[in-house]
Amino acid sequence: MKKWIKVLMVGLLITGLLVTVIGCKAQQNNNDSAQESQKGKLIVGTEATFPPFEMIKDGEYSGFDMDIIRAIGKSQGYEVEIKNLGFDALIPAVQSGNIDCVIAAVTIDEDRAKVVDFSQPYFDAGLIIAVKQETTGITTTKDLQGKRIAAQVGTTGADTCLKIKDKDPSTNVKIFESVGEAFMELQKGGVDAVINDHPVTADYIKTSGNDSVKMVGEVFSADSQYGIAVKKGNSKLLNDINAGLDELKASGEYEQIYKKWFD
Structure with missing residues (x-):
């Protein structure tokens, strides 16, 4: 009788160990899957x-x-x-x-x-020049030499403005924290042109330009x-x-x- 009880206890112990091992393995698999799905x-x-x-x-x-x-x-x-x-x-x-x-x-x-x-x-992307609707005589960056021009800080538009000023120191460059501020300066007549990314300028004219701003010339730096x-x-x-x-x-x-x- 005692021998039978010992055998039973050993069997239960082995079964418990197997369940624990299988459970740990399943948990590990679940953790691995979670890591794969959420990094x-x-x-x-x-x-x-x-x-x-x-x-x-x-x-x-x-x-x-x-x-x-x-x-x-x-x-x-x-x-x-x-x-x-x-x-x-x-x-x-x-x-x-x-x-x-x-x-x-x-x-x-x-x-x-x-x-x-x-x-x-x-x-x-690519850059484009924006001016007020009534502006004439500006189609290229060369036309901007000696003018008042604006762009957003840290952008390729700002870099282009500074390069224009290098060629003609009389150029007045204004750099703004946001491109929206640059366009507002253009609309109120504080600058003659804004140099900015083409798709963003197109969106501004479509949504906020109120027919007062237009793009001129060709897209340049088209490989941007x-x-x-x-x-x-x-x-x-x-x-x-x-x-x-x-x-x-x-x-x-x-x-x-x-x-x-x-x-």
Whole structure:
């Protein structure tokens, strides 16, 4: 009788151990699956005064870039959190690790590529000159020499303004924190022209220009492309972002987002 009880107890002990092992294995599998599906929070820096790429509408971050980064986050298992910073503070913030990446219609150029790593290009941009509706005689950057011109701080438009001033020191350059401020200065007659990214200028004229602003001349710096910036050497995140962009393009979701904002 005692022998039978011992056998029974040993059997129960073995069964308990097996259940524990199987349970731990199942839990580990669940944890692995959770890690695969959710990699953590992605802190994204932007400058939300650059419609239609980034803006605040009804208290929410909205725009082409915002839809793109959220779609990338979803495809790659990240929870996306947006932080709004000044444009000239974005690159330092990603360098210091205060944010994980930047998406803010940032043009890929050699100087920026020295301090951050860029994703594959996700948008073809280009610059354009905007003037008041009644303005004549301005169609090229050469025509802007000696004029009053404006752009947003840290942008390729601002760089172009400074290059024009280098050629003609009498040129008066005004740099603003947001492109909206530059356009307001143009509308009130404080400057003769604004140099800015073509799609943003087109959107401004469509939504806020009130028939008082027009684009002149041809799009220049047409090879300008936007990229998503990450901290130098963060190859894991960069690979995830590029993989996400590839998936959006392959699935047709990128085209849907593009048509939503640039019909």
